[in-house]
Amino acid sequence: MLDTATLRVAFGVVGFCVVVLFYGVTYRTTRSPYSGWWCVSLALFLVSAMLFLCNGTPVQVVANPLGNTLAVLGAGCVWAAARSLRAASLPRWQLAVAPAVVLVASLLDDPAHDVWAGGPYFLAGMATMLGLSAYELAQTLRPPGPGGGTARQVRFTLWSLTLTSGLVALFYLLRAVVFVAVGPDHVVFRTGFGSQATTLLTMVLLVVVTFSMSELSHEQQTLELRERASHDDLTGLLNRAEFLRRAEDAFATGRRGAGAGALMVADLDGFKALNDGYGHAAGDHALHRFAAACREAVGDDGLVGRLGGDEFALLLPDGDLAEEVAARISRHLLDGPDDQPTPTVSFGVAPVDAAVGVKDTIVRADVALYQAKAAGRDRVMRYDGAG
Template sequence: MLDVVTLRVAFGLVAVGVLVLFYGVTYRSTRSAYSGWWCGSLAFFIVSALLFLLNGTAVQVVANPLGNTAGTLGAACVWAGARSLREREVRWWQLALLPAVVLVVSLLDDPSHDVWAGGVAYLFCMAALIGGSAWELVRLLRTQRPAGSAREQFRFAVSSMAIVSGVIGGFYFARDVVFVAAGPDSAVFRIGFGSQVTTLLTMLLLVVVTFSMSALSHEQQTTELRRQATRDGLTGLLNRRAFLEVAERQLNQARVTRHAAILVADLDRFKSINDGSGHAAGDRALVAFADACRSVVGQQGIVSRLGGDEFALLTLGGPAEEIVAEIAARYSAGAGETDPPTASFGIAAVLPHDDVALALARADQALYEAKDGGRARAVRHDDGSASGIDGRRSA
């Protein structure tokens, strides 16, 4: 078998080539988060390999802990890349926590004399992060199903990455167990879990990710473009077209509910906020109102921004008047302004023969009645009745 130094040099050269390929071909063309995270991962793995080559030299006391940390950061980027495919946020502390632990433990574990300083923590964190990426990919397979011919290619790419990541994560965990039980100088560790085997497995991961990168990056780009086409950029809510499509589907699934209603809301005298306090203040009011709607409706309906300061909601989970009152209260509490604009609401029950467009038109008419009736109030179209809402207290 090749010696460790030769394998690490070979791994470094392969990783540099793959990094150039990922950045120059995939990341620059798609700007996908997945390919970006893998570029970062490869950069950290290359740095780690270079630092480990300095073991046995005068700078080992610094190079060894930094090598462990760089390797753990590379694994953290692998996990972040898998998580980005599920459109989940990755916070800086999630990336930095385990590498920081590895750095501290390695520095405290006599790195000047022991090339395996911090080994227990390093191996465990590598297992947790690479195994965690496999778990993220398995969850992705359960939830995301691209349409058309890309589906099988996508599933094959994700399945391959999940299997290889799971195998490598399991290998690092077993390596950690043998490290603790038998020690790094034992025959079982050197033969079955030494640096040669680890480097070869990591190169296998590079081969698999190279073949899957294009499919996963382009699917992520497609998902992002689809999201931009259906979401409002300021509030993150559905836009009008997406609202009509999604609401129609949900109504077909929940037609029997007696509480199904369409609500249309509008911020009162919103133009005066923009003119008097600036568009930033207007944007804050829109975001605060969107957050209030989202927090109240939750999983029991849909919220959208139709345009400007007009919002539409499909509610399935309770009396519309109670939902309006709760939205108004949360909006007032979370607006952050001393005198936020009030809101008016139009309500229309979804009748058995309705489609979403018909109910939306009735709710829109009810909103105009609420505006004409003095604003900061809700009007239900069904019977024309109106209920006032104290704008300063609850809207």
């Protein structure tokens, strides 16, 4: 069997080629966070492997603790890559905790004479980071869409990566248990959980990652483009087309008896005067604040979209709460900075009626909105069937 040093050199050569290809082809093409995190992770693993080659030399006292730390940090980047597939960021402090603990434990041990200085902490850190990665990947799994060949391929890729990450995490957990139970010099540890077996298993993970990189990076890029295409650039709310599409789905659900909702149309009072008097920056700021107020007031149960200009639409699952939601939005705007001009808002409300459809319901809400404007603005009016 190949010795550990030879395996680490082989891993280093292969890993270096993979990092160059990942960065030069996949990351620079897609700019996906997933491929970016994996480039950083593999680079850290490579440096860690090279530092471990210094074991038995005078620089072992520094190289060994750094090798442990960078390996755990690399595993943390694998976790961050997995979270990026769900568009979830990873706070930097969470990424730094485990490597910091491993570094301190390794330095406080005897790194000058013991190649396993801080060993239990290192192995536990690797198991934790890779286990969290497997968990995040499992959360990403979703059933393929109808006729979705691409979705099935992505799902297979995710399953492969999830199982491999879970297997490597379990291996490191067992390494930690055996290490604590019998020590690194025991035949059980050296044969089944030593550096040779670990390097081989890591190379298997590298193969799976190489297989998954292009597929998942392009999937992530596609989802990001789809997100941009469905949201308004200025406010981050749904754009008109996406709001109408989702509202149609919600109306169809209502047709199946899922409750009586309401559709609100909102318009910022005197918005043109605000733009003319204070400049477009003030107008954009008002739109931002209004969008934030709508998101906070409606929450995850409803829909909020920008129909165009200073006109917005809100779909509420409970139509009886329309006035309360409007009041919360207005209060949010009034609680803004005193040095910023604050427009009032007029609202028109129409009940959800699947037989009428989304577009005609918006027309009804518009009628109520015009009535609110005519009555003095800064108020809520419900569609009463007149006009």
